[in-house]
Every structure is written in C-alpha cells, then in structure tokens.
Amino acid sequence: MKTLVIVAHPEFSNSSTQHFLKEAVDPYDDVTFHVLKTPLNVAHEKELVQSHDRLIFQFPFYWYSAPAILKAWIDDVLTDQSPNKELGLVVTIAVREAAYQAGGEIGFTVSELLRPYEALAKAKKWHFLPSLPIFKFAYMSDNEQLRLAIRYQRYCLQSADRRLLDRENWAIQELGRLVTETTDNHNRRRKALLESLLLELEDKKDERLELEALLQPFREEDLYGG
Amino acid sequence: MKTLVIVAHPEFSNSSTQHFLKEAVDPYDDVTFHVLKTPLNVAHEKELVQSHDRLIFQFPFYWYSAPAILKAWIDDVLTDQSPNKELGLVVTIAVREAAYQAGGEIGFTVSELLRPYEALAKAKKWHFLPSLPIFKFAYMSDNEQLRLAIRYQRYCLQSADRRLLDRENWAIQELGRLVTETTDNHNRRRKALLESLLLELEDKKDERLELEALLQPFREEDLYGG
Numbered sequence: 001m002k003t004l005v006i007v008a009h010p011e012f013s014n015s016s017t018q019h020f021l022k023e024a025v026d027p028y029d030d031v032t033f034h035v036l037k038t039p040l041n042v043a044h045e046k047e048l049v050q051s052h053d054r055l056i057f058q059f060p061f062y063w064y065s066a067p068a069i070l071k072a073w074i075d076d077v078l079t080d081q082s083p084n085k086e087l088g089l090v091v092t093i094a095v096r097e098a099a100y101q102a103g104g105e106i107g108f109t110v111s112e113l114l115r116p117y118e119a120l121a122k123a124k125k126w127h128f129l130p131s132l133p134i135f136k137f138a139y140m141s142d143n144e145q146l147r148l149a150i151r152y153q154r155y156c157l158q159s160a161d162r163r164l165l166d167r168e169n170w171a172i173q174e175l176g177r178l179v180t181e182t183t184d185n186h187n188r189r190r191k192a193l194l195e196s197l198l199l200e201l202e203d204k205k206d207e208r209l210e211l212e213a214l215l216q217p218f219r220e221e222d223l224y225g226g
Numbered sequence: 227m228k229t230l231v232i233v234a235h236p237e238f239s240n241s242s243t244q245h246f247l248k249e250a251v252d253p254y255d256d257v258t259f260h261v262l263k264t265p266l267n268v269a270h271e272k273e274l275v276q277s278h279d280r281l282i283f284q285f286p287f288y289w290y291s292a293p294a295i296l297k298a299w300i301d302d303v304l305t306d307q308s309p310n311k312e313l314g315l316v317v318t319i320a321v322r323e324a325a326y327q328a329g330g331e332i333g334f335t336v337s338e339l340l341r342p343y344e345a346l347a348k349a350k351k352w353h354f355l356p357s358l359p360i361f362k363f364a365y366m367s368d369n370e371q372l373r374l375a376i377r378y379q380r381y382c383l384q385s386a387d388r389r390l391l392d393r394e395n396w397a398i399q400e401l402g403r404l405v406t407e408t409t410d411n412h413n414r415r416r417k418a419l420l421e422s423l424l425l426e427l428e429d430k431k432d433e434r435l436e437l438e439a440l441l442q443p444f445r446e447e448d449l450y451g452g
Contacts (some may be wrong), residue, residue, distance in 0.1 A: 010301075013424035063349075064342035068298035075236075075288050107348050112341050119334050123289075141315065 003156045004052035005090075007035045008059040008070035017092050017137040021058070024149040031156045036069045045077040049085075054129075056156065057117065058090040064106075064113045074120065087121040088129035088155060089114060097135045129160060142193055150174055168205050175201065227381045231316075233261045234285040234296035243363040245319050250375040258380045262295045265367035271303040275311075280355075282382060283343065284316040290332075290339045300346065313347040314355035314381060315340060323361045355386060357370055362438070369419055394431050401427065 005025070012018050012035050025031040034048060049055065059066040091110065099105035100113075110133045121128035132155050134148065150171055158170060175198040182191040231251070235340050238244055238261050260274060275281065285292040317336065325331035326339075329363040336359045347354035360374065376397055384396060401424040408417040 061300050062297075063304070064345045065297065068301060070295040071288075071291065071297050072294035075294060078289070106343050108345050112338070113345060115334050115338050115341060119290040119332055119339060122333050130414055 001054060001157070002052045003029065003031045003054040003056060005031060005033045005056045005058050005156060006070070006073065007033065008067045009075070010069070011120070015060070016084070017060075018058075019091065020137070020145065020149070021090070021152055023046060024152050025156050028153070028157060036073055038069060038072075040069075040073060040076060042076050045073065046080065049077060049082055053084070054086040054088060054156075055126075056090055058086040058092075060092045060094075061110075061113075064108075065116070070170065078120075078124070081147055083125065084169040085124070085126045086129055086160060087117070087124075087126045089117055090134065090152070091131060091136060092134045094136065094138075097133075103107055103179070127160060129155075141142070142190065145197070146178075146193055165196050168208075170196065172201055172205065227256060227280060227383070228278045229257045229280040229282060230274055230284045230297065231259045231284050231382060232256060232257065232296070234283070234293045235261070236293050236295070241286070241318075243286075243360065246363070246371065246375070247316070247378055250378050251382050254379070254383060257395050262299055264295060264298075266295075266299060266302060272306065275303060275308055279310070280312040280314060280382075281352075282314040282316055284318075286320075287336075287339075290334075291342070295441065304350070309351065310443045311350065311352045312355055312386060313343070313350075313352045315343055315357040316360065316378070316381065317357060318360045318363060320362065320364075323359075344409075353386060355381075363391070368416065369423075372416070372419055372423060394427070394434075398424065398427055398431065399420075413450055 005021075007018060009018055011014055018035075022033050025033060032048065032052065037166075056139075057066060057070060059070055065071075091114070093100075093110070095106065100108065100110050110131065114131055118128050132152065137148075140148065153174060154167065154170060158167070175194055179191060179194045179198060182194060231247075233240055233244060235244055244261075248259050251259060258274065258278065283292060283296060291297075317340070319326075319336070319353060321332065326334065326336050328334075336357065340357055344354050358378065363371075363374075366374065379400060379430055380393065380396060383395070401420055405420045405424060408420060
C-alpha cells in the first residue's frame with residue numbers, strides 16, 4: 001500500500017509539528033510526504049493521486065477547516081474518477097480537546113466539523129478512515145510525542161483492516177527499531193523513554209495473551225472479531 | 227443596516243444564478259455585491275468588513291464547501307476583532323434537496339456540512355443567520371425564481387428580528403415596486419406573474435388580519451410574539 005500525505009500548511013517551514021510528523025515517516029518508502037505549494041501543477045498532482053492508495057489530508061485547523069490551498073487542490077485535482085482510494089485526515093489543533101463538544105467553547109465536535117471531507121469520500125466511494133486529530137502538540141510531553149509518532153506511522157502505513165494483534169506487533173517492532181536507531185548521546189532521554197514504552201507494551205501483550213488463553217474455551221469465534 | 231455580499235465563484239461571469247442574484251439587489255444602496263478576485267487586497271477587504279453590519283458568504287457548493295478563494299479570504303481578512311456582525315450563507319447547489327439527508331445520496335444535511343461556518347460565527351460572537359440554500363436554480367420556473375428574488379432581497383436587507391407583519395408588508399411593497407418597474411414588453415409574462423403573486427399575498431394578508439381580529443379577545447399578548 002502506498003500512502004500520499006498531502007500537507008497544506010501556509011508556514012510549513014516554521015511548523016515544528018509538521019517537521020515532527022515528516023521525520024516520523026521519513027524512513028518509509030511507501031509514504032510520500034508531499035507539501036503543497038502554489039501554483040499547483042495539476043497534471044503532476046493527478047499522477048500522484050493515481051500512484052497512491054491512501055490519501056491523507058494533513059493540515060492545521062484554520063477556522064475549522066483546511067487552509068485554502070487544500071480546497072484549491074481538491075477542486076482542481078480531484079476531477080477524475082479515482083476508484084478504490086482511502087482518505088484519512090490528520091488535523092493539528094491548537095485548542096484543547098474539551099473545547100470541541102456540545103456546550104464547549106467551540107460547540108461542535110471535530111468529527112462534525114470534518115463532515116465536508118467525509119461527504120467528499122462518500123461521493124468518491126472512497127473508504128473514509130477515522131481521523132487523527134492532534135491537539136496541542138506544543139504542550140505534549142516527550143512520552144506523548146513518542147506515542148503520537150507511533151500512532152502517526154500506523155495511520156500512514158497500516159492497512160485499515162488490521163487486527164489488534166497486528167497493531168500490537170507493529171508497535172513493538174517499530175519501538176524496537178527506534179531504540180536500536182537511537183544511539184546519539186543527545187537522545188539518551190528519548191532512548192530511555194522508548195525502552196520504557198517498549199517494556200510496557202510487551203508486558204501488556206503478555207497480559208493480554210494470558211487473558212485470551214483463559215477466555216478461549218468460552219468463545220467460539222476469534223476474540224478479536226473477523 | 228449595511229450588507230456585504232461576498233461572492234466566491236471561480237466562474238462568476240458564466241453563472242446565470244449569480245447574475246440573477248446580483249440583479250435582485252442592484253437597486254439597493256445598502257447592499258454591496260462584492261465578487262472576490264485574486265490577488266486579494268487584504269487592507270481593502272478589511273475596510274469592507276468594518277463598514278458593513280451583515281456579511282453574506284455566497285458561493286456554489288464545491289465538494290460541500292466554498293471555493294478556495296473564500297477560505298483564503300476568511301484566513302487572511304478575518305484576523306481582527308469585528309464585533310456585532312451578522313453572518314449569512316447563500317449556497318447554490320446543483321443537486322436536488324432530497325439528496326441532502328441521512329440515507330440520501332450525499333448522506334448529510336446542508337446544515338451539517340455548513341458547521342465550519344457556524345463555528346466561525348460562534349468563535350467571532352456573530353449572529354449566525356439561517357442559511358439560504360438555493361437548489362437547482364436552472365430548473366426553477368419563472369414563478370419560483372421570482373419568489374427566490376424576493377426571499378434573497380429579504381435575506382440581504384431585512385433585519386433578523388423582523389416580525390411576520392413586517393415581512394408581509396415588505397414583500398407587498400417590493401412586489402408592488404417590481405410591478406411598477408416592469409414596463410418592457412419583453413417582460414409581460416414576468417409582470418403578470420408579479421401581479422398574481424401580489425394579489426395572492428394581499429389576499430393572504432387580509433385573511434390573516436381577519437383571523438387575528440377574531441383571536442385577539444382570547445389572547446393577552448401580541449399574536450406574533452415579542
């Protein structure tokens with residue numbers, strides 16, 4: 001599966017969030033991290049769409065939707081049939097999550113505000129993935145940022161129908177890789193964090209597998225659904 | 227009250243709907259019909275916002291939101307405080323109304339898809355007016371088009387708290403003016419339609435006033451609310 005991350009950010013070079021996300025998927029050949037620039041080369045953009053299976057619109061929430069350049073891209077590039085795509089949204093949001101609810105400061109959920117993209121996917125008969133909103137990145141602890149990096153990699157790379165076990169193995173494998181790669185002395189703190197996350201995850205997996213073995217006799221079907 | 231109609235349409239000059247709407251408010255000095263063009267002169271746009279009380283975003287529904295130029299306008303122009311505005315939306319839609327419902331072809335209501343604009347108004351503490359969606363203008367009869375013209379004029383000109391009686395008088399007055407102004411021989415059909423609409427409306431008003439007089443003794447408060 002090939003994934004095209006379509007980044008709409010008028011100040012990409014100043015965005016630490018965007019650089020963090022870019023770095024998280026840099027090692028993966030199956031992910032094309034594509035920052036939109038004006039003027040759009042429509043023919044080239046169409047080729048990019050054709051040659052990828054999953055499209056991810058990635059943008060900061062500006063007045064509850066994407067910056068204008070993404071709308072220009074949608075209107076100008078998505079004019080042809082392109083069957084069998086998946087569409088995901090990675091939205092960076094500077095406001096705390098609790099503001100996005102009925103009675104909250106914003107008054108609407110992020111899902112409600114993203115309906116136009118959901119309707120686009122529906123019209124195109126594309127599979128619309130659960131969105132990945134990123135709230136207040138600047139206030140995240142190192143630990144939270146690492147968890148986000150793993151989650152984002154999965155969002156870009158993992159097929160939509162993967163089961164819990166696959167997700168678990170994926171995370172363990174990726175964390176192991178990151179631990180191995182983190183050798184620089186400046187990253188000692190990061191390495192320690194990665195190692196503790198990895199141990200935590202392996203513990204959780206053991207615990208879960210024990211529980212699963214205990215439950216197995218009582219269940220006909222696979223515990224994790226079909 | 228001064229109204230700024232902010233029109234976002236990449237092919238304005240080819241749009242018969244937009245020309246129809248422009249013509250409907252041409253006689254009114256209190257309405258500024260403003261077609262967006264790139265590049266935006268942000269300072270001038272900000273002045274326009276400051277000097278009007280009601281802002282109306284008017285656009286064709288492209289993939290369930292406005293064309294990119296309106297998003298650029300929102301992101302670039304609405305950077306300052308501008309208290310006490312009203313925000314209305316006039317959205318032209320090429321698909322039939324029934325498609326916009328749960329289980330319908332689009333699967334979402336127009337109101338759901340317009341949430342980002344509602345959230346914008348909420349964040350700005352502006353009064354968000356009920357939207358005016360215009361479905362399948364090209365298929366409207368002359369009669370329907372005339373009703374739309376009156377409705378659109380009210381949408382641009384009438385204050386949001388006007389009562390039924392005011393709306394009635396407004397429509398009668400405007401229809402009367404249109405009948406008087408329609409002298410060209412080419413418009414005989416239009417004039418006949420206007421006259422029949424006017425008679426219908428005056429009949430309805432008489433009927434309503436009779437009913438109101440009958441009901442008055444039974445009611446303490448004004449029939450049309452405070």
